[in-house]
Structures are given as C-alpha cells and as structure tokens.
Amino acid sequence: MDQVKVNLEDREIPRQWYNIQADLPTPMKPPLHPGTGKPIRPQDLAPVFPMNLIEQEVSTERWIDIPSEILEKYLLWRPTPLYRARNFEKLLDAPVRIYYKNEGVSPPGSHKPNTAVAQAYYNKVFGIERLSTETGAGQWGSALSMACQMFGLKCRVFMVRVSFEQKPYRRLMMSAWGAECLPSPSDRTAAGRKILAENPDSPGSLGIAISEAIEDVVGDEKARYSLGSVLNYVILHQSIIGLEAHKQMEKIGEYPDVVMGCAGGGSNFAGIAVPFVRDKIYGKEVRIVAAEPTSCPTLTKGPFAYDFGDTAMTTPLLPMYTLGHDFLPLPIHAGGLRYHGMAPIVSHLVKEGLVEARALDQIEAFSSGVQWARSEGFIPAPETNHVIAAVVQEAKRAKEEGKERVILFNWSGHGIIDLAAYDAFLSNRLTPYELPDEEIQRALKTLEGLPKP
Amino acid sequence: MDQVKVNLEDREIPRQWYNIQADLPTPMKPPLHPGTGKPIRPQDLAPVFPMNLIEQEVSTERWIDIPSEILEKYLLWRPTPLYRARNFEKLLDAPVRIYYKNEGVSPPGSHKPNTAVAQAYYNKVFGIERLSTETGAGQWGSALSMACQMFGLKCRVFMVRVSFEQKPYRRLMMSAWGAECLPSPSDRTAAGRKILAENPDSPGSLGIAISEAIEDVVGDEKARYSLGSVLNYVILHQSIIGLEAHKQMEKIGEYPDVVMGCAGGGSNFAGIAVPFVRDKIYGKEVRIVAAEPTSCPTLTKGPFAYDFGDTAMTTPLLPMYTLGHDFLPLPIHAGGLRYHGMAPIVSHLVKEGLVEARALDQIEAFSSGVQWARSEGFIPAPETNHVIAAVVQEAKRAKEEGKERVILFNWSGHGIIDLAAYDAFLSNRLTPYELPDEEIQRALKTLEGLPKP
Numbered sequence: 053m054d055q056v057k058v059n060l061e062d063r064e065i066p067r068q069w070y071n072i073q074a075d076l077p078t079p080m081k082p083p084l085h086p087g088t089g090k091p092i093r094p095q096d097l098a099p100v101f102p103m104n105l106i107e108q109e110v111s112t113e114r115w116i117d118i119p120s121e122i123l124e125k126y127l128l129w130r131p132t133p134l135y136r137a138r139n140f141e142k143l144l145d146a147p148v149r150i151y152y153k154n155e156g157v158s159p160p161g162s163h164k165p166n167t168a169v170a171q172a173y174y175n176k177v178f179g180i181e182r183l184s185t186e187t188g189a190g191q192w193g194s195a196l197s198m199a200c201q202m203f204g205l206k207c208r209v210f211m212v213r214v215s216f217e218q219k220p221y222r223r224l225m226m227s228a229w230g231a232e233c234l235p236s237p238s239d240r241t242a243a244g245r246k247i248l249a250e251n252p253d254s255p256g257s258l259g260i261a262i263s264e265a266i267e268d269v270v271g272d273e274k275a276r277y278s279l280g281s282v283l284n285y286v287i288l289h290q291s292i293i294g295l296e297a298h299k300q301m302e303k304i305g306e307y308p309d310v311v312m313g314c315a316g317g318g319s320n321f322a323g324i325a326v327p328f329v330r331d332k333i334y335g336k337e338v339r340i341v342a343a344e345p346t347s348c349p350t351l352t353k354g355p356f357a358y359d360f361g362d363t364a365m366t367t368p369l370l371p372m373y374t375l376g377h378d379f380l381p382l383p384i385h386a387g388g389l390r391y392h393g394m395a396p397i398v399s400h401l402v403k404e405g406l407v408e409a410r411a412l413d414q415i416e417a418f419s420s421g422v423q424w425a426r427s428e429g430f431i432p433a434p435e436t437n438h439v440i441a442a443v444v445q446e447a448k449r450a451k452e453e454g455k456e457r458v459i460l461f462n463w464s465g466h467g468i469i470d471l472a473a474y475d476a477f478l479s480n481r482l483t484p485y486e487l488p489d490e491e492i493q494r495a496l497k498t499l500e501g502l503p504k505p
Numbered sequence: 506m507d508q509v510k511v512n513l514e515d516r517e518i519p520r521q522w523y524n525i526q527a528d529l530p531t532p533m534k535p536p537l538h539p540g541t542g543k544p545i546r547p548q549d550l551a552p553v554f555p556m557n558l559i560e561q562e563v564s565t566e567r568w569i570d571i572p573s574e575i576l577e578k579y580l581l582w583r584p585t586p587l588y589r590a591r592n593f594e595k596l597l598d599a600p601v602r603i604y605y606k607n608e609g610v611s612p613p614g615s616h617k618p619n620t621a622v623a624q625a626y627y628n629k630v631f632g633i634e635r636l637s638t639e640t641g642a643g644q645w646g647s648a649l650s651m652a653c654q655m656f657g658l659k660c661r662v663f664m665v666r667v668s669f670e671q672k673p674y675r676r677l678m679m680s681a682w683g684a685e686c687l688p689s690p691s692d693r694t695a696a697g698r699k700i701l702a703e704n705p706d707s708p709g710s711l712g713i714a715i716s717e718a719i720e721d722v723v724g725d726e727k728a729r730y731s732l733g734s735v736l737n738y739v740i741l742h743q744s745i746i747g748l749e750a751h752k753q754m755e756k757i758g759e760y761p762d763v764v765m766g767c768a769g770g771g772s773n774f775a776g777i778a779v780p781f782v783r784d785k786i787y788g789k790e791v792r793i794v795a796a797e798p799t800s801c802p803t804l805t806k807g808p809f810a811y812d813f814g815d816t817a818m819t820t821p822l823l824p825m826y827t828l829g830h831d832f833l834p835l836p837i838h839a840g841g842l843r844y845h846g847m848a849p850i851v852s853h854l855v856k857e858g859l860v861e862a863r864a865l866d867q868i869e870a871f872s873s874g875v876q877w878a879r880s881e882g883f884i885p886a887p888e889t890n891h892v893i894a895a896v897v898q899e900a901k902r903a904k905e906e907g908k909e910r911v912i913l914f915n916w917s918g919h920g921i922i923d924l925a926a927y928d929a930f931l932s933n934r935l936t937p938y939e940l941p942d943e944e945i946q947r948a949l950k951t952l953e954g955l956p957k958p
Contacts, residue, residue, distance in 0.1 A: 062510055202880075225921060431612065468614065
C-alpha cells in the first residue's frame with residue numbers, strides 16, 4: 053500500500069515563523085508616505101494597525117517566535133497534511149511526483165486563518181476591541197471572523213459586492229462565527245458612497261473594500277484594520293505552510309524541483325514558497341512559480357511601480373507589480389485572485405528573478421480543477437484551480453522532455469462554497485478571457501505622477 | 506503545549522472491517538419477504554444488490570478484509586484525525602475530556618464515503634455499470650457520486666425535494682463529480698408519480714426516494730441500487746471509524762466512559778460504536794448513546810416492529826424501531842436524521858439494552874452547534890449538532906455529579922453547505938418541535954397487518 057499522506061504530530065509544529073526579509077540578496081524598496089513621498093514611519097501606520105504588528109512588518113529578524121496562544125489555535129487544524137496526489141499523477145501519465153499541502157482542512161477551508169489568528173491575537177494583546185476588514189471571495193473575511201470570535205474581538209467585513217451576491221454561504225459562515233458582513237461598496241463610508249454615486253451597480257473590488265474598511269477604523273481608538281494578504285507580516289505568518297511542507301518532504305527524503313502556488317495578493321503562494329526561496333538564495337536548485345489569472349495578470353503584464361494598495365488612495369505607496377489602483381477586474385469567479393497589486397515581497401522576488409510568474413485562463417483552470425476533483429476527490433477553490441492548471445502544464449513539459457520532476461504546490465483551499473462557479477463551467481457558461489492591452493494601458497495611467505521605484 | 510490531535514499514519518489504517526453480527530449475545534431477527542412473510546433469501550435481493558454485497562449482508566464472520574482497491578481510496582482522507590475538543594471543554598467548564606472523530610475531513614465532508622467507496626467497488630467488480638440511490642440532506646448522494654466517479658460507474662441520485670431546493674450546493678457537488686441528481690418525488694418512476702398525483706407539493710422523504718431509486722434499477726441487468734445506511738454491510742464498512750478511534754484512544758492511554766453518535770438511519774452512530782459495543786458485550790464498562798431528533802424519535806417513541814424500509818412497500822420487512830413507513834417528518838434541517846426507521850443492527854442493540862437512545866430538539870442542537878463552531882472552529886452538520894447537544898447534556902450531568910467522564914463521539918460531518926439552517930437558527934426562524942403523540946399513533950397504523958417480531 054503506497055503512502056499518500058505525510059503527517060506531522062502536534063508536537064512537531066514549527067514554533068517560529070520564517071522572515072524572508074532576513075535573507076534577501078538585495079533590500080526591498082520602502083513603502084512611501086503618499087503625502088510626503090518619503091519612507092513611511094511606524095507611527096504613520098499606528099491609526100490603522102497595532103504597533104506590535106507594525107514592528108513585525110518592518111522586522112528583519114530571521115525567526116520570530118509564535119506565541120503559545122496562537123499555537124494553541126493553530127493546533128485546531130495544523131500541522132496540515134502533505135499529500136501525494138497519486139490518482140492525479142496516474143491521470144496525467146507523466147514522469148512527475150506531485151505533492152500538495154492541504155490547507156483546505158482549516159475550519160473556513162483555506163490558508164487564511166494562519167494570519168487571521170495571529171492578527172486577532174496581536175490586536176487583542178494591544179488592547180483593540182474591534183477589527184474591520186475587506187474580503188473578496190470571502191475566504192479571508194470568514195477566517196478573520198473565526199479568529200476574532202476565538203479571541204473575543206468584534207469583527208466587521210466589507211465584502212466585494214459581486215461575491216456577496218454570488219456566495220451567500222460565505223457571509224452566512226461569517227455570521228455563524230458572529231461577525232457583521234456588509235456588501236462593498238456600501239453607504240457606510242465616504243469611499244463607498246463616492247463609488248456608488250458614480251456607479252450604483254458597481255460590482256465592487258478588493259481595492260474599494262480596503263478603502264472602506266480602513267475608513268471604518270481610522271479615528272476609533274479601539275478599532276483597527278486587518279489585511280489578509282500583501283503585507284510582510286501576513287507572509288511571515290503564512291510561512292508556517294512552507295516550513296511544515298519542508299519538514300514533511302524531508303521526512304520522506306524528497307525535495308521539490310518546482311514549488312508552486314496561485315497568487316492574488318500573494319499570501320498563500322509566498323507562504324509555501326519562502327522557505328524554498330531561502331534554499332535557492334543559498335544555492336539550492338529549485339524553481340518557484342506563481343500562477344495568476346489571465347483576467348488579472350499583475351505579475352506577467354503589470355509594471356513594477358509604486359502604487360496605492362486601495363482604490364481611494366489612502367494606503368502608503370507600495371513597491372510592487374500592479375495594474376493600477378483603479379483597475380476593476382471582471383467578475384470572474386476566482387475572487388481571491390482579483391487584486392490589482394501584488395505583495396511587495398512577492399514582487400521583489402519576481403523582480404530579482406527568484407520567482408517565475410505564469411498567467412492561466414479560467415477555463416483551463418476549471419478544467420484542471422474538475423479533473424482533480426474526479427480523481428483526488430477534494431474539490432479545489434477556483435483560486436487553487438489556477439495552480440493546478442500550472443501543475444498540469446509542468447507535468448506535460450516533463451513528459452515532453454522525458455525528465456522526472458518532483459512538484460510541490462499549495463492546495464490553498466477547497467471549493468465547496470464555490471460550486472456555483474463549477475456549475476457555470478460545467479454548463480459552458482464560463483468563457484476564456486485575456487485582459488485586452490488597452491484596458492491595461494488605461495488602468496496604468498493612474499500611476500502617472502506617482503514616485504518611481 | 507497540549508496535544509489536540511491523535512493521528513494514525515497511512516500504514517496504521519485498519520485492514521479489516523469489524524462485523525458486530527459475530528458477537529451478538531442474541532441473534533437478530535431475519536428480514537422477511539413481504540409477499541411470503543418468510544425470511545428473505547439472498548436470491549430475492551439479487552435484482553437490487555450485487556451478490557458480493559448480499560453475501561456481506563448475511564455474513565457472520567467477525568473480520569472482513571478490506572480490498573486494497575478500497576484502502577487506496579480510503580487513504581485519500583483516512584485515517585481521520587481524533588481530536589480532543591479542549592476549547593469546547595473550557596467553555597463547558599465540566600470535569601470531562603471530550604474526544605471526537607473528525608469525519609468531516611473527507612472530500613464530501615462526512616462519514617458517508619466509507620461505505621460509498623466500498624459499494625461502488627463491489628458493484629464494479631460484479632460487472633455493474635450504473636448505480637441509483639436516494640439522498641436526504643445530500644451527504645450520501647454526494648459521497649456515492651464521488652465513489653462512482655472513482656470507479657468509473659454512472660450514478661443517479663433521487664434527492665428529497667425539500668433538500669434539493671434548500672441545498673443547491675449539494676446537487677452542484679454531485680454534478681462536479683459527474684452524477685445526475687433529480688428531485689424526489691419525480692415523474693421518472695411510478696412511485697414518484699403516484700405521490701405527486703396525491704400531493705403535487707410533497708416535500709419528499711427518504712422513504713419515497715428509496716422507492717424511486719429501487720424502481721429505477723429493477724429490470725436493468727447492469728444497474729443496481731445503493732443504500733447509504735440501515736443495512737448490515739453499511740455498518741460493516743462504517744466500522745472503520747470506530748476501529749480507528751479505538752486505536753487512537755489506546756495510543757494516548759484513554760478509554761471512553763461514553764461513546765456517542767447522532768442516529769438517522771444509524772450508520773455513523775454504529776460506525777463509531779460497534780467496536781466499543783463489542784468491548785461491552787465482553788464485560789467492559791462503557792455507555793453507548795444514540796442521539797436522535799425529537800421531530801423523528803424512532804428509537805425513543807417508535808415500537809420495535811417489522812416494517813418496510815420505504816414508503817412504496819417494495820423492500821423486505823426489516824426488524825427495527827420504526828414510526829411507520831408512511832411517516833413524513835417535518836422538513837427540519839437535519840435531513841439526514843429524518844428516516845422513519847432505524848438500522849436493524851442498531852435497533853437490535855437498543856432492544857438488548859446495549860445502546861441507550863436520547864431525543865434532542867433542534868433548537869438545543871443548533872445552540873450547541875454554534876457554541877462548538879465558535880470555540881472549536883469547525884462548523885458541524887445539523888445532524889452532528891444533535892450529538893453535540895447530547896455531549897453537552899453528558900457534561901452537565903458529570904458536573905452535577907462531580908464525576909470525571911471521558912466522552913468520545915463521532916463528528917459525522919461539517920455543516921458548511923448547511924449554513925442556511927444556521928442562518929434560520931441565528932435569526933430565530935427555527936422553532937422547538939416535539940412530534941405530537943397523535944401523529945405517531947396515526948403513522949403507526951401502517952404497521953397493522955404486518956408480521957410481528
């Protein structure tokens with residue numbers, strides 16, 4: 053009987069997160085204050101984030117202890133199993149061994165609680181009583197709702213309207229965990245009202261929802277904003293995925309030729325990737341690939357530039373690949389991949405040539421996802437389908453070249469709340485989509501006049 | 506750091522199922538042919554089930570080997586983790602240690618694939634090309650859809666209409682796995698058409714859907730019927746839950762004072778219970794408790810009688826606790842607990858005093874389920890909420906008595922496709938419900954004229 057799962061016992065859970073900033077060959081550009089154009093100072097961020105998280109954001113310590121209160125919550129679903137996808141391998145009939153880290157086993161069904169639990173904890177310790185956040189497909193909003201409930205914080209979630217309407221179960225999940233969920237743009241904030249005045253039918257976007265959530269907390273001493281991706285400390289918290297996977301691969305004497313993840317804001321991808329990027333920096337041969345959708349090709353078609361993280365231009369200017377802060381991606385179903393920018397850490401790694409990026413069409417993604425569900429059983433999230441499609445491409449290449457390849461990827465979440473998207477695919481209501489160049493050029497105009505990195 | 510999960514490695518998965526029929530102190534009554542009133546013979550069942558499963562149904566061998574083709578599929582999610590519910594324990598503040606077997610980690614999110622995979626395999630080996638079945642909440646239908654896909658069989662599912670309408674995601678899940686799902690009563694069968702003629706708005710019931718699924722295969726050489734509960738071989742396949750839990754408890758030097766499960770048809774309950782029932786038969790002190798809903802109180806208010814498994818009176822007469830084969834439970838949300846009868850094995854164990862039964866109201870069940878979700882994270886299925894409510898009662902009793910108690914229960918599935926039911930509960934749209942005695946008396950009239958056990 054061939055082994056399928058590689059477990060870690062509770063006592064083997066990593067006790068520290070890994071901070072890639074300690075090992076970068078070249079330093080990252082600093083975020084800039086949009087008013088002064090100068091590097092942002094910790095105190096500038098204090099109305100939005102608690103100081104203990106701001107300290108993590110700028111830390112260059114390599115290893116950061118995970119507090120026991122967080123470990124205790126992690127143990128509810130972590131360490132997550134590493135699987136070998138033997139049935140999918142058979143289907144592909146290529147010389148590959150495919151390993152995947154199953155982050156779908158968490159209560160909300162994705163990798164998001166890795167940072168949600170940490171953020172709720174640090175806010176709690178800092179004396180905060182309420183968190184506000186945005187969510188796209190709802191993976192992040194539901195994870196933060198659960199985490200806030202666990203630490204006794206109130207939680208308000210601005211959910212991109214198109215997802216709010218398409219995914220009622222995600223908001224019901226948030227209320228089961230005691231949070232308040234509003235469709236964005238909403239009339240609760242000036243940012244939301246402005247968008248609604250221009251376009252009452254706006255489907256919303258992550259950028260808009262971020263603006264609303266930030267506005268919702270600024271000026272409230274006991275409230276802070278929480279972001280589920282993009283930031284350095286989010287990637288720090290998500291590094292536990294890669295640290296566990298690294299141990300698990302070692303347990304069975306394997307090392308990946310290629311490490312892959314889907315990338316929207318960059319957090320699940322970086323989470324599995326950073327320990328292997330570190331190996332690569334120190335000379336190990338390994339390819340690291342980020343899979344993004346052709347409908348929002350930030351890494352493959354956007355420039356590396358300073359840009360706002362949100363639509364209302366309230367955040368610091370971040371050095372990143374971006375399609376421009378007012379880019380409004382089509383409402384395709386992989387809501388978690390529809391962000392105009394990309395985590396500065398991931399952007400930096402791509403710019404430095406440590407990470408490759410690849411764009412995949414949603415039809416190819418869903419087609420691979422259905423193959424997966426019908427062989428491995430587990431139904432992947434639409435976001436996850438994009439990396440599965442990239443894995444299929446890798447396997448085909450391995451077959452053509454006649455070369456063995458060990459693939460490791462992050463199965464970032466399950467798709468059983470996204471079944472309407474599968475229905476659309478199976479009944480031929482999804483269409484291939486490549487973002488027209490004119491659309492990109494138009495959106496990039498919003499970068500004019502901003503500082504250049 | 507306190508341990509939360511007890512894992513078994515892939516190589517530790519049980520290689521044999523356990524058959525409680527080998528250890529019963531008194532023999533079970535045989536099922537009867539409804540025409541002759543005589544014990545049913547294997548060949549009578551041949552148009553409905555494949556002979557290899559019929560042989561399992563009547564087997565009294567204690568241990569039955571699990572074929573390697575089935576083990577290979579089991580390993581996609583089995584062995585499932587045994588958890589200690591430390592956060593829930595803290596909330597209850599009672600002298601209890603609560604362990605739960607997390608069957609929600611399977612691809613469809615419940616214990617159902619344990620027998621679905623086995624049944625699909627045995628049918629395949631017997632040369633069958635298509636399976637037909639019924640489903641209530643959809644847990645069973647989705648599990649069989651997945652299993653059929655894995656072994657290359659076609660699958661048709663008759664889904665109780667009220668659930669078909671309330672739970673669109675369940676049927677989308679079935680199509681993602683390539684099955685055909687129809688609302689029952691349907692106009693595809695004589696049984697369905699008869700019900701629709703009497704009541705075009707019939708919400709359906711498991712009994713009706715069973716009739717339709719059986720009618721759908723009888724006469725088709727290459728098609729057979731598949732049942733997700735009630736039968737002896739279903740409980741045989743589900744015994745893997747209890748066998749794993751037994752090993753896991755042993756690993757940490759624990760033994761339960763009480764073993765609990767929710768009971769609709771009886772399969773998840775018996776699955777975790779039978780290895781412990783065996784211990785009890787051989788002198789071990791352990792209580793075994795089945796939790797059913799007050800809206801369908803088969804074990805607590807029904808008589809032990811011979812009755813049909815379906816509404817159209819097409820099945821053999823089974824010796825079981827029953828509310829009468831035309832009993833139509835109210836459309837409460839725990840669709841999987843709405844069956845008029847109870848597995849003959851479970852019924853026998855209750856009659857012999859080896860198992861206790863308890864009925865719980867859905868308000869109490871959901872209230873416990875929300876407490877669970879807000880402390881342990883995982884959102885339980887509405888069915889599972891009933892056993893959680895029973896666990897809460899046990900904990901309260903332990904506190905009152907000032908006595909320590911180790912509780913083991915089967916967390917039969919997650920509820921993230923049942924969030925509409927949580928929404929109804931949280932917005933006070935659910936009401937307490939106890940089945941009126943007159944209603945029971947009326948339904949029991951259908952037993953008149955049938956043989957008595």
